Amino acid sequence: MPKKLRALLLLLVSCVYSFSLFAQSISIKGSVKSAASGETIPAVSVTVKGTSTGVYTSDKGEFSLTVPSLPVTLVVSSIGFETKEVTVTSASASVDVTLATASSLGQEIVVSATRVATRILESPVSIERVSATTIQNAPVASYYDVITNFKGVDVLASSLTFKTPTTRGFLGSGNVRFNQIVDGMDNQAPGLNFSVGGIIGLSELDVDNMELLPGASSALYGPGGMNGTLLINSKNPFKYQGLSFQVKQGIMHTDNRFRDLSGYTNWTLRWAQKVTDRFAFKITSEIIQAKDWVAADYRNYDKATGLPKGGDRVTDAAYNGINVYGDEIARDIRPIINNFAAIPGYAAIIATLPATMPVSRTGYTEKELIDPNTVNFKLGGSLNYKINSNTEAILSGYWGTGNTVYTGSDRYSLQDLKMGQAKFEINSKNWLVRAYTTQENSGNSYNLTATTSYFNELWKPTQVWLPEYIAAYMNGRVSGGLNDQQAHIAARAFADRNRPAAGSAQFNQQFNFIKGVPIGKPTAGAPLGGGRFLDKTDLYAAEGQYNLSDVTKGFADVLVGANYKRYVLNSQGTLFADSTGPIGINEFGAFLQIAKELFKEKVRLTVSGRYDKNQNFAGRFTPRATALIRLSPNNNLRLSYQTAYRFPSTQMQWINLFVGNDYQLIGGVPAFRSFYNLNGSPVYAIQNDVVTTNKVTVVDLKPESVTSFEAGYKGLIANKLLIDVYGYYGQYQDFLTRRLVFQTATNRKFSIPYNTENKVKSFGYGISLDYRLPANFLVGVNFASDELTDVPAGFQAGFNTPKYKTNVKVSNTGFGARKAYAFSIVYKWMSSYRFESDFINGEVPQINTLDAQVSYKLPSNKYIFKLGGSNILNQYYVQAPGNPAIGALYYVSIGYNIY
Structure with missing residues (x-):
């Protein structure tokens, strides 16, 4: 080819290429405003109709995108506003769009119900959703409390920052029957075995939405989701941009009843930036500081019944x-006192004494032992890269540390607890893969009972204290002329002389020493060990999901997925039986879901099944079938059959802990039967703190399971009234629980896990009504009931749920000039209920609370001021015996760029 011709062709190619680049770089710029207030709207979706090209408006409500040619039609949409289409014929003028407000009742999109996007009105199972706007308007100190406003939800507060939710029963601190998933990651502390909720994870300003699935949900989310799954999703930095902060200051203990008046601080910061059309990042942080609520139940505890009884330190020596x-x-x-019978004058007194005379050491209250300063610091962030318009890669991490209190078989001070999660994920239109790890460090956490018992031994061993007590008691009875009660009081005062006062230099030095000595690790000065547990357990996980619907179109929508988890238990022998080295536990699972429209899309049938295997237990298959029946537009009936189960937790499998109540808490894997010779050397049941003649055969554990049937209806009437009603029936099998046994050969007590043989049944119902009035007013009420039946006599099921509960809400999202004012008022009531746990049993009185908040937006739409409070009438309530009394928390806040 001649040189000139080649040059000419090269020039033509260059021109064509240049023109193509020019054609691809037509830039459209504009803004989106609210028609009602005239304020700009951030995080609005702006897409080119018929394509996947799109952007979100910035924190200033502005957008910019490139198109290959004009004219184009832009689709502008956002929850709470009517979708609008705008045709753009020229790039020279700014495209300014105004959106009219619209009712969002029932229009939210949820993912968790089927793991694919579905309108909430068409969810085939019961589901609740919390948006960022809901969190902003809710009268709560922490976003984690918002779910308490939904029907059928119970939340147990072990402390200010440690809260555990459940649905349909079995409320407990550290609920192992309820899954919590944050940005696709299991939120459980892998060694402690329960989700730590708001202690790590998302800060309030970074929460995009929360989705709550009540009841059985294992078929899609794996073991543990027997009583619900909560998914918390963060804000994408491509959508939510700019600098945001919120400073919330409050006061607690306003009546000085349990503590002196003190402050509450919650500061949150988020910075997100779209650097290019492909790359964005975010950084988040939050700090909470306050003086915690106090557990101050000083009733006498009867070990024989597990219930409170009469008497106090003055009237009961034990x-x-x-x-x-x-x-x-x-x-x-009493047996020791019998030795005094030969002393002149003693025999006559001894003859009048009761047959048994139990005496306990003098204890310290929780208020005296635990540092009241609750501190929680969270740090997070992500790097997001768009590989193409349909595929995004995310590298993210969350880390948290702080002090809190947890109730298990005892009260535990989680001090300097640290936990982090890191994730790499690639998600596309039809598929996703992710891998993540959870790293746990218990810090200086300790068991209150063990620590204080060993502190007493350090100060004065019982073999010294008890003889002093007995001698003083007998001297008071014989020489002092004291009656029995007076003699006991005098004896205790003598044996406790020079006892370190809580908070004194001697107390602090000795108590801090004991709580720093690991459990089961004798050392100089602490021959029995201390109260600290060392837990650095890790979790490694990977999962993938593929939506085959594009391939199976015309037949059905098909979704498949699989996951793998590995727990690495590492407590150095203080919590698990891992004194010789870490213990690994492997789990894997896979699921298949098929959905098909029937009868001209009047019915949508979805069938799914999941198989999971834990290396220590037989595999489990969990099926689920749902049907959505479209009665009319926005009115749907739902029917579901669901199953769920849980493998015994890592603690149920491998715990090996002396809990300070004179028995050993052990796991249920076969290794324990061999190590403690539980079958070779017989063990006998203990009932009411008395060893019986009933021999116990220790057998292999099985997963606990539930089968649930549900029917429900959700409908939107006249675009104003949203109705949601459901009823369910469930049957539980192979309950995992514990019982005390006594081994005669070793004279030792053990708490062993086992499965019950009886099946128990649960049933309940709920209804919610939300009515949108003119001028942005909304009135809502919900009611729910849960019951457990066929519980065998003497069996402790731990249902722990009020039979009836209701919430009433009145709110307005924008009124007055510029719609700048908003308010929300929520009243909650629940009936009294019986609470059962390894710690203490008892009745919980009915609870009434009133929460309220009012807010005001400045004209710039950048700042928002709030004044509010939870339990504003300051009616103290306790959600479980031995847990803290919760009073009022009042707060004011200023937020910037919150949306």
């Missing part, structure tokens, strides 16, 4: 206060 520690073990002094 007093065991519920929130008093170090007084748990009582010793009978």
Whole structure:
């Protein structure tokens, strides 16, 4: 080819290429405003109709995108506003769009119900959704409390920052029957075995939405989702941009009843930036500081019944206060007193004494032992890269640390707890893959009972304290002319002379020493060990999902997925039986879901099944079938059959802990039967703190399971009234619980896990009504009931749920000039209920609370001021015996660029 011709062709190609680049770089710029207030609207979706090209408006409500040619039609949409289409014929003028407000009742999109996007009105199972706007308007100190406003939800507060939710029963601190998933990651602390909720994870300003699935949900989310799954999703930095902060200051303990008046601080910061059309990042942080609520239940605890009983430290020498520690073990002094019978004058007194005379050491209250300063610091962030218009890669991480209190078989001070999660994920239109890890460090956490008991031994061993007590008691009875009660009081005062006062230099030095000594690790000065547990357990996980619907179009929508988890238990022998090295536990699972429209799309049938295997237990298959029946537009009936189960937790499998109540808490894997010779050397059941003649055969554990049937209706009437009603019936099998046994050969007590043989049934119902009035007013009420039946006599199921509960809400999202004012008022009531746990049993009185908040937006739409409070009438309530009394928390806040 001649040189000139080649040059000419090269020039032509260059021109064509240049023109193509020019054609692809037509830039459209504009803004989006609210028609009602005239304010700009951030995070609005602006897409080119018929394509996947699109952007979100910035924090200033502005957008910019490139198109290959004009004219184009832009689709502008956002929840709470009517979708609008705008045709653009020229790039020279700014495209300014105004959106009219629209009712959002029932229009939210949810993912968790079927793992694919579905309008909430067409969810085939019960589901609740919390948006960022809902969080902004809710009268709560923490976003985690918003779910308490939904029907059928119970939340147990072990402390200010440690809260555990559940649905349809079985409320407990650290609920192992309820999954919590944050940005696709299991939120459980892998060693402690329960989700730590708001302690790590998302800060309030970074929460995009929360989706709550009540009841059985294992078929899609794996083991653990027996009583619900909560998914919390963060804000994407491509959509939510700019600098945001919120400063919330409050006051607590306003009546000085349990603590002196003190402050509450919650500061949150988020910065997100779209650097290019392909790359964006975010950084988030939050700090909470306050003086925690106090567990101050000083009723006498009866170990024989597990219930409170009469008496106090003055009237009962064996007093065991519920929130008093170090007084748990009582010793009978009567056999020793019999040795005094030969002393002149003693025999006559001894003859009048009761047959048994238990005496306990003097304890300390929780208020005296635990640092009241609750601190929680969270840090997070992500790097987001768009590989193409349909595929995004995300590298993210969350880390948290702080102090809190948890109720398990005892009260635990989680001090300097640290936990982090890191994730790499690639998600596309039809598929996703992710891998993540959870790293746990218990810091300086300790068991209150063990620590205080060993502190008493450090100060004065019982073999010294008890003889002093007995001698003083007998001297008071014989020489002092004291009656029995007076003699006990005098004896305790003598044996406790020079006892370190809580908060004194001597107390602090000795108590801090004991709580720093690991459990089961004797050392100089602490021959029995201390109260600290060392837990650095990790979790490694990977999962993938593929939507085959494009391939199976015309037949059905098909979704498949699989996951793998590996737990690495590492407590150095203080919590698990891992003194010789870390213990690994592997799990894997896979699921298949098929959905098909029938009868001209009047019915949508979805069938799914999941198989999971834990290396220590047989595999489990969990099926689910749902049907959505479209009665009319926006009116749907739902029917579902669901199953769920849970493998015994890592603690149920491998725990090996002396809990300070004179028994050993052990796991249920076969290794324990061999190590403690539980079958070779017989063990006998303990009932009401008495060893019986009933021999116990220790057998292999099985997963616990539930089968649930549900029917429900959700409908939107006249675009104003949203109705949601459901009823369910469930049957539980192979309950995982614990029982005390006694081994005669070793004279030791063990708490062993086992499955019950009886099936128990649960049933309940709920209804919610939300009515949108003119001028942005909304009135809502919900009611729910849950019951458990066929519970065998003497069996402790731990249902722990009020039979009836209701919430009433009145709110307005914008009124007055510029719609700048908003308010929300929520009243909650629940009936009394019985609470059962390894810690303490008892009745919980009915609870009434009133929460309220009012807010005001400045004209710039950048700043928002709030004044509010939870339990504003300051009616203290306790959600479980031995847990803290929760009073009022009042707050004011200023937020910038919150949306």
